[in-house]
Amino acid sequence: MFFHWFFYPVKRTGRRIVLSSEAVKIGLMGCGTVGSGVIKVILENGEYIAQRLGRPLVIKRVLELDPTKVTALGLAESVVTNDFNDIQTDPEIDIVVELMGGIEPARTFVLGALRAGKNVVTANKDLIALHGREILETAQEMGRDFYFEASVGGGIPIIIPLKQSLAANKIQVVMGIVNGTTNYILTKMAREGRTYAEVLQEAKSLGYAESDPTSDVEGYDAARKIAILASIAFxxxxxxxxxxxxxxxxxxxxxxEYGKELGYALKLLAIAKEEAGEIDVRVHPAFIPVNHPLASVNDVFNAIFIRGDFVGDVMHYGRGAGQRPTASAVVGDIMEVARNMQSGSSGRISCTCFEQKRIKPINEIESRYYIRLMLKDRPGVLASIAGVFGNQEVSLASVIQKRTEGDFAELVFVTHRVKEGSLQDALKIIGGMSIVGAINNVIRVEGEAE
Incomplete structure (x- = not known):
C-alpha cells in the first residue's frame, strides 16, 4: 500500500489559516438560472470558500450575450465576452464551467476547453447522456478533470459518492425519483384526488413545470439522468x-386509489439494475410499497436509492433542482477540481466504463404488474381472462372488482413476478377479445420481494 502526501499553498499558524494570494480563475459559460446562482455562491460565500480551499475563487470571464445579466449580479462588464476563444485561449483561466445547456455549442466548447488544458465542470445532463464517453476520454487523454455532480439530482451528492465512497461495492440497484415536476404532480394527484391535467396546470403556474413539459412528463429528463448513473454504477x-x-x-x-388500497405509492422511477452480468435501465411509473424509503419522497423532492453488495441500502435525498441547490453542487465541483490542481492530481478519477455489459431490452425484464381492465359483466369472463394469462405463463396474485360502467365491470389484477414479454403477449390476446372493453392501464410494481 502506498501513501501520497500532498501539500497545499496555505500556511497554518496555530488555528489561523493564512491564504495563498494565488486565485483559482474561472471561465463561466452561461449566466442563466444556474450560472447566476454560481456567481451568487462565489460572491456571497467567497471568504468562507477561500478559507476552506486555501485560495480564493475568481470569475475572470463570463460567456454571455446579455451583459446586464452579469453586471446585475455585481461583476464588472469587462469580464463579459461573447467569444468562447477569450476563455479557451486565456492562460490564466484554470477551470471552465459550462452552464449553457443543450448539445451544441456546449459539446464543442467543452472539448475545446479540455484540449486547451483546462479543467471543466458542467451541470449539462443532456450533453453527458449522449456524449459522455467522448468527453471523459478527452479529459483522460489531456490529464484534466471533468466533473458533473450537478447533472443529476441538483444539490444531492450522488456522482462523487458512486465514484468514490461506494467504489468498493458491486452496485446491484440504482432506483430513484429524479424529476421534481412529475413527483409534484403525482403527489398532488394522490393527496387531493385531482386529475393529471389539473395538477399539471397548477405546476406550470407555480414554476414547477415548463410551458412545454414534455421532457419531464414523458420521462426524458429522468432517462438522461439514469443513463449517467447507470454508466457509473455498472x-x-x-x-x-x-x-x-x-x-x-x-x-x-x-x-x-387502487394502489393505495393495495398498499402502494405511485412514483415515476428511474431504475437501473444488474443481474447475472446484464443490466436493465428504464424510466416509467411504478408502484412501490408504502414502507419503501422512496414512497415517502413527495412534492418536488428527489431521492436516489442504491443497493451495494457490502454497503447494503443507501438513500440520498434532497432538492433535485433549482438555482441554489444546483449552484451548490457546481461550486462544490469547482472546489474539488481546485484541490486536485493544488495537489497535482488532476485527472485522478477518469472514465470508469471499462466493461461492456449487455443492456437488456424491455421485453426481457422481469417485474410484477398492476393491470386495470374493463370487462363484460357476465359469468365466465374472469375465468376466460385468467386462462389467457395462464397460457402465457402469467401468474395472478390478486384480483379486485369494485366499479361498473353500464355492461362493463372494472377489474384490477396484480401479477406475480413475470417476464415483460410474456405479459405483453397475454395483453395482446386479451385486447382482441370481445369481452374486453378496454385495457385502461398497465403499471409495473417495484421494490418488493416475491
Missing amino acids: NTRVTFPDVYVEGITRISTLDL
Whole structure:
C-alpha cells in the first residue's frame, strides 16, 4: 500500500489559516438560472470558500450575450465576452464551467476547453447522456478533470459518492425519483384526488413545470439522468437512447386509489439494475410499497436509492433542482477540481466504463404488474381472462372488482413476478377479445420481494 502526501499553498499558524494570494480563475459559460446562482455562491460565500480551499475563487470571464445579466449580479462588464476563444485561449483561466445547456455549442466548447488544458465542470445532463464517453476520454487523454455532480439530482451528492465512497461495492440497484415536476404532480394527484391535467396546470403556474413539459412528463429528463448513473454504477457506457421510457400522462386518479388500497405509492422511477452480468435501465411509473424509503419522497423532492453488495441500502435525498441547490453542487465541483490542481492530481478519477455489459431490452425484464381492465359483466369472463394469462405463463396474485360502467365491470389484477414479454403477449390476446372493453392501464410494481 502506498501513501501520497500532498501539500497545499496555505500556511497554518496555530488555528489561523493564512491564504495563498494565488486565485483559482474561472471561465463561466452561461449566466442563466444556474450560472447566476454560481456567481451568487462565489460572491456571497467567497471568504468562507477561500478559507476552506486555501485560495480564493475568481470569475475572470463570463460567456454571455446579455451583459446586464452579469453586471446585475455585481461583476464588472469587462469580464463579459461573447467569444468562447477569450476563455479557451486565456492562460490564466484554470477551470471552465459550462452552464449553457443543450448539445451544441456546449459539446464543442467543452472539448475545446479540455484540449486547451483546462479543467471543466458542467451541470449539462443532456450533453453527458449522449456524449459522455467522448468527453471523459478527452479529459483522460489531456490529464484534466471533468466533473458533473450537478447533472443529476441538483444539490444531492450522488456522482462523487458512486465514484468514490461506494467504489468498493458491486452496485446491484440504482432506483430513484429524479424529476421534481412529475413527483409534484403525482403527489398532488394522490393527496387531493385531482386529475393529471389539473395538477399539471397548477405546476406550470407555480414554476414547477415548463410551458412545454414534455421532457419531464414523458420521462426524458429522468432517462438522461439514469443513463449517467447507470454508466457509473455498472462500469458500462449507457446513453439516453439505451433507456426504455414511459411517462406519467396515462396515470388516472383511479390508479392511485387502487394502489393505495393495495398498499402502494405511485412514483415515476428511474431504475437501473444488474443481474447475472446484464443490466436493465428504464424510466416509467411504478408502484412501490408504502414502507419503501422512496414512497415517502413527495412534492418536488428527489431521492436516489442504491443497493451495494457490502454497503447494503443507501438513500440520498434532497432538492433535485433549482438555482441554489444546483449552484451548490457546481461550486462544490469547482472546489474539488481546485484541490486536485493544488495537489497535482488532476485527472485522478477518469472514465470508469471499462466493461461492456449487455443492456437488456424491455421485453426481457422481469417485474410484477398492476393491470386495470374493463370487462363484460357476465359469468365466465374472469375465468376466460385468467386462462389467457395462464397460457402465457402469467401468474395472478390478486384480483379486485369494485366499479361498473353500464355492461362493463372494472377489474384490477396484480401479477406475480413475470417476464415483460410474456405479459405483453397475454395483453395482446386479451385486447382482441370481445369481452374486453378496454385495457385502461398497465403499471409495473417495484421494490418488493416475491
